[in-house]
Every structure is written in structure tokens, then in C-alpha cells.
Amino acid sequence: MKQSKLFTKTRREVPADEVAKNAQLLIRAGYIHKEMAGVYSYLPFGLRVIENIKQIVREEMQFIGAEEILMSSMQRKELWEQTNRWNDKIVDVWFKSKLHAGGEVGFGWSHEEPIGEMMKNYISSYRDLPVFVYQFQNKLRNELRAKSGIMRGREFLMKDMYSFALGEEDHEKFYQSSIEAYHRVYNRLGIGNDTFVTFASGGAFTKFSHEFQTITEAGEDFIYINREKNIAINEEVLNDDTLKELDITHDDLEKVKTAEVGNIFNFGTQKAEDLGLFYTNSEEKKIPVWMGSYGIGISRVMGVLVEKFSDEKGIVWPESVAPFQVHLVALDLDNEEVRKQAEQVYQVLEQKGIEVLYDDREGVRAGEKFADSDLLGMPWRFVVSKRTAGNIEVKKRTESASQVVSLEKAIEIIN
Amino acid sequence: MKQSKLFTKTRREVPADEVAKNAQLLIRAGYIHKEMAGVYSYLPFGLRVIENIKQIVREEMQFIGAEEILMSSMQRKELWEQTNRWNDKIVDVWFKSKLHAGGEVGFGWSHEEPIGEMMKNYISSYRDLPVFVYQFQNKLRNELRAKSGIMRGREFLMKDMYSFALGEEDHEKFYQSSIEAYHRVYNRLGIGNDTFVTFASGGAFTKFSHEFQTITEAGEDFIYINREKNIAINEEVLNDDTLKELDITHDDLEKVKTAEVGNIFNFGTQKAEDLGLFYTNSEEKKIPVWMGSYGIGISRVMGVLVEKFSDEKGIVWPESVAPFQVHLVALDLDNEEVRKQAEQVYQVLEQKGIEVLYDDREGVRAGEKFADSDLLGMPWRFVVSKRTAGNIEVKKRTESASQVVSLEKAIEIIN
Structure with missing residues (x-):
């Protein structure tokens, strides 16, 4: 895309009302x-990053057999009353609001109840199980601070x-495959080495969640x-019992500050029992369905990537999520030859399917273009x-050294 | 995809609480x-149709130079008070709700105000114009009836x-190109011949909207x-003035029942004046920006397609939006040769990039498979x-006749 067509602009000054580096x-x-605080819109490049992250997650969820759906934001009060979570x-x-037609509605902060309820239409026999579904959905949460x-x-x-799932065994199988899928997601996002599966507090059915x-x-x-044993424990469950169970001592542990990127x-069967989601087994007996939930905060992950991959000059996107692989910066555009060459490079890259942002802006100084390029953070x-x-230089x-090479060689370097 | 893996099921009975054929x-x-009434979730095949419609719309909006963004659902009260639309x-x-942190928020039923407000960050000079942006966004509207x-x-x-836009002339240029883009969208969706650009009531700045x-x-x-003159007039603006302006008489018009699929x-400059969105022209004068808005109800269009393209047996998807091009229905799966052939056909179609739903379900009668296939509505x-x-038969x-041909020939037929 040509930068001259882009409506957004970079700014030098830090927004006064933001303390978080990512924002x-x-x-x-x-x-x-x-x-407003905690509420952001996604501009063209931001949306590209979001879509790239979604696509990685989508591929890995599909790989383990999950089907994509999209639930509504609006939720029925009566549904959530069944589990006392209204x-x-x-x-x-x-966030709740009144319906003009009468009654109250809530806006989805989670979808465990509505998805469980919906599945009553589709799960009745053991032959209907297992079922794995996922969605990318816009959650609304009335957080006090943001x-x-x-x-x-x-x-x-x-x-x-x-x-x-039918029961614990089948549940565990999928639970383990989701852990592996999550690892692949974080690896592809470039944060695999710094992301730990962490024991955290569980619920009625399990001692730990992950x-x-x-x-x-x-x-x-x-x-x-x-790091050696690849064990991580959330502060909230760090006690003698946990240490014993994981066969590790406090001295062998390193305390680190982290952001939760998935859980x-x-x-167990608790949620299904509350919602009345049962199946009939081969002996005609009614059994509650074994449920699990698996989250990844897509916009949160984007924030974490910016926090981790940035320097004093700006953002440093991992190649897997960058809005463009290459930032083509043309200087001296008043020179006919340079203009022609830049245009040609742009076209060749596009033809080769390389995502390229072309800074074709006239009347912008070299220093400004470089500063913008560093701030925007394309990999090349x-x-x-x-x-x-x-x-081409x-x-x-991520590096300060550059080399001047032919277009052919340049394409070789980035591949 | 293999139908045995799909968690959804077809039903014979019509849902008691739905009067609309599409639902x-x-x-x-x-x-x-x-x-709940007026609120639906999208299951795997429904989501595929939605994504196919979105992709057609996306391509045509990009073609006329618009950039994709994604605005938030949550909206500030103060913003909408500027135009008295809170x-x-x-x-x-x-739909409004209270913030725990204090104050009220609304949930987006439209985005004219927030997008106009946002543009104050990016539009200050005539050099910054024109700007065209679009989004696919989940609107929430507190309708009395649904x-x-x-x-x-x-x-x-x-x-x-x-x-x-800078002014009326530039605005008109884009307005016209959007009409053409919309025509292309409806043509690709298969409803081009039955879709009319219709004069409807305008606002402060124009006599008509479209x-x-x-x-x-x-x-x-x-x-x-x-139909001959390709003129269409909404009932609400059908009067002597309009007829005269369009040089047509009442007798030349045919009354038809329609669904609005876009507007x-x-x-003019009214919205920008209310919001304070001005640019500086080359003479350093402050001028309000000329604004337009252009909607297509994606889920509504999906409903219209079902209303128009269905028969007593079920849905008849246009090829452009169908979740799968081909429904491969395998009977006699207890026969080893048939099973092998079906599996092979499935793989060949997938390899050729043809989207195929493979009914590989065992123990389901032929009649039931055919009924399901008709209800689901894949083109082939x-x-x-x-x-x-x-x-392969x-x-x-859309037709009742079938022919038995080789796989090679079958692929030829559908292309």
C-alpha cells in the first residue's frame, strides 16, 4: 500500500492520558x-495486526479439530440466572441494559453459559460427542480500572x-492437545520462549487451571x-502443597513479572449440571457433559507484543504479525530515476506477494521518514x-547495520 | 469438511417462535x-456465509479506495450529545449502561459521530482529504419489535x-463510485436484477438519499x-414534485414490496459542523468537511438471500456465498468400494481447491441425506x-435433472 493514501498519521508526542507503553x-x-479508558478502535494497520494474530490462532484451533462460530453479544438474563452469574x-x-420491549439484557463478558445452553440443541446422545467450538468475539467488561x-x-x-466431552478421559485428551496448540500459537507469535504454562487456581473439579x-x-x-524443569506456578497457588506436588523447592524458583496471554x-461436569446439558450413554443413562474453556486475548496479545518488542524508536513487529513485511522508503522523489525505481520495486514486491508499505510521500524529509519507519516497526x-x-539499502x-544490494538480492535476504 | 464432524444438526420441524422464513x-x-428475539448466533456454516458476503463487500470497497478499520461498540455520551443524538x-x-467507574456509556447503533470525532486527529489540512473508511461492525439496536x-x-x-471530502464535487465523485460498487456487490450476490437504487428521503443537505x-x-x-427507465422511488417521497423531477408519471410505475439492502x-457539511471537524484550505480558511455514509446490512443481506433463494425443500445458496460449492453425498457406505471412491472424490475436490462438504455419515438413510442436502442448499x-x-451423479x-458422469467431467461441469 502507498503511504500517501493512508489517512492515519504518526505523532511525536506521547498521549497525555496513557501510562501504558503499548497504548x-x-x-x-x-x-x-x-x-475512552479501556476502549480502543483499530485503524487500518492495527486491524491488520489483529487479523494476522487471529489467523495464526484460527489455524491452530482448526488443526485440533475445533469449528469456528460467532455468538451474540446480547445475552438473556434467565440464562445466566441458572448458574447464579447474573x-x-x-x-x-x-454491562446491562433495559429492552424497550421489556426486561433486561446483558452484554457478553464471557460465553460459557450461552454456548452450553445452545449445545442442548445439538448434544443429546454419546454419538454427538465430542464437540469443540471457538469464536473471535468482542467481549464487554465493566472494569473499574483500565x-x-x-x-x-x-x-x-x-x-x-x-x-x-463424554468424560474426563476424552476431556483430558483435548485439554492436552489445546496446550500444544497454544504453545504453537505463542511460538509463531515470537513469544514462545518467554511464555510458560503456569499452574493457577482451579475450580470445583480441579485443583489447578492452567x-x-x-x-x-x-x-x-x-x-x-x-526454566530447566519448565515449571511455572502462579503466586496465588504457591504453597507447600503445590511445591510438594510438583516436586520442587522454593529456592529453585525465580520470580518474574508476567502478563496472562491465555488460560x-x-x-468438569459442574457447568453442564447447572445448565442441564446431559447426554444419553449407550446404556440409556443420562450423563452430564464434561466441559472445558480455553481463552486467548487477541487484542491483549497484540499489546504484549508491543510491550516486549519495541525500543526507544518505536515498535518492532515479529514477522508473523507485522502489517507489512517490508517498508519501502523512497527518498529524493523529485529525482525522476529514483521515483521510477521506487515504483518498480514496489510493483515487483507486490507481484511476488510480499506485503509492502511504500512511503511515497513527497516533501517529507529523510529523517522524518526514517523516524516514522522505526515507529511503525515493519520487520524490513x-x-x-x-x-x-x-x-536498495x-x-x-532489529539491527542497526544495513547493506546496499540489488533488488533480487534484497528479496533473497528477506526470504 | 466431513459432515460427521459437524456438531450442528438439521431439524424437520419449524421453530414455533419464528414467523420469518429466513430464520x-x-x-x-x-x-x-x-x-432471543432479534439476536442470533452464527454456527459454522452460517459464519461461512457471512464471511463470504463480507469478502465480496470488502473487495468492492477496497476497489473504490476505502480502508478497513474497526470501531468500538462502546461509545461516549459526551460525543453524541454534540449532535443531540444521545x-x-x-x-x-x-442500549445504554452505567460504568462502574462512573458515568454512562452507549453501545454503537451507528458510528457517524465517533468516526467523525476520530477524524479530527487525522484531518486538518486540505492535503489530508479525501478519506474513505469502512468497517464490519456488530451494531446493537434496541428495537421494539424483532x-x-x-x-x-x-x-x-x-x-x-x-x-x-473537500466539498460537494469530490463528495459526488465518491458517492457515484459507491453506487457503482454497490451494484457490483448485489450483482455478485445474485440479486442485481432485483435490486433498485431508490430515491428516498434526504436530510438537511439533500432532497434525496439513495x-x-x-x-x-x-x-x-x-x-x-x-424497470425500463430504471427508476425507483420509495413510497415516502412519492409525490407530484418527485414525479416531475424524475420526469415520470404515476401510471408508469409498478408497486413492489422490497427489503432495503443498502443505503x-x-x-453535506452539517455533521462536521456539529462535531467541529474542519480543514484548512490553501488560503488558510477553515472549512467544514463534507461527509457521507454508506451502509450494507451484512446479516440482513444473508436473510434476503434466503428469502429469495429457497424453495419448499430448503435454501438455494448463490455460488458466490454458499458455505461449500459441492455437497458430496455418499450412500451405501457399508460397501467398501463406494467408501473408497467417496473418500477419493473428497480428496481430489479438496486438492483442487473446491470447497466440499462430504456427507460421510453412516447409518443415515438416502432419503434423509437428500433432504438434508436440499435443506442446506449447496449449489451442486x-x-x-x-x-x-x-x-458421480x-x-x-436449482434443477431436478441429474446426470451420471466421471469425476473429471463432474469437475468440468461445475466450473
């Missing part, structure tokens, strides 16, 4: 717009997946890790100018 | 699930586009059309059975 950089780079004292993040940019929003995009925690100073959690949870910068004399966003 | 069929076929007496479809299935929801997916109205008995509007609207049905003896959903 500061994303707003300065024109990726997001703040509607009550504001039990769930304190509801100071972490897109890492904790009042409105945010989440991948939530739900599993419905969180995926990524080391970052911007996090809100503390976990205790042992998986075993409901291609400079074309009088000085490059028909070649190729630089990686 | 009846879509629920029976397992495309959607009703959460007032429930003026806008009667708001009986039309997904054709008029309390929650629904909309493509809304907004234009920001609606895109599609002839269907399920519609809520009446328009008057002249485009010229705000491929039957493999003992009777087809290594060949190919049938178009």
Missing part, C-alpha cells in the same frame, strides 16, 4: 484510536474455545518459574534514494 | 441459533463506510419502479453410491 506507541504510530455481586463486570492500554480493556477481542504467562515488565501477575479451564526497511544508485528493524 | 430455514438447517427521544434505539429473523435484528452485522431495495415478499418497504446518505450435489458404479440445487 502510547500504538496511538503514536496510528494503529489504534482511544475512544448477580452483580458474583460477576462484577456486567490503565493498561489494550492489555486490559473494557472492550476487547477474545478467542474463546469450549470443549464438550494459565499461559508471558514474561514482561508490563504484566500484572507474578509467577515463579524454573484453559476444566469445568528498503531504502531507495539517489545515494543507493539503482540498488536493506535493513532489519 | 425458520436457517435454524432448521443449523446455520444460526436464536439467542437523547432517547431523538434516537430511540440506544420478527423478521436476521433481516431486522437487535444485534446485527453491518458494513458501514464513511467519506470525508436506498438499495431488493424485491422480496419478505420486505418491509414499498417502492414504485419503472447511502449525504450529510455429487452423489456417490453403488448405483453410480464408480461415477451430478445435480444442480
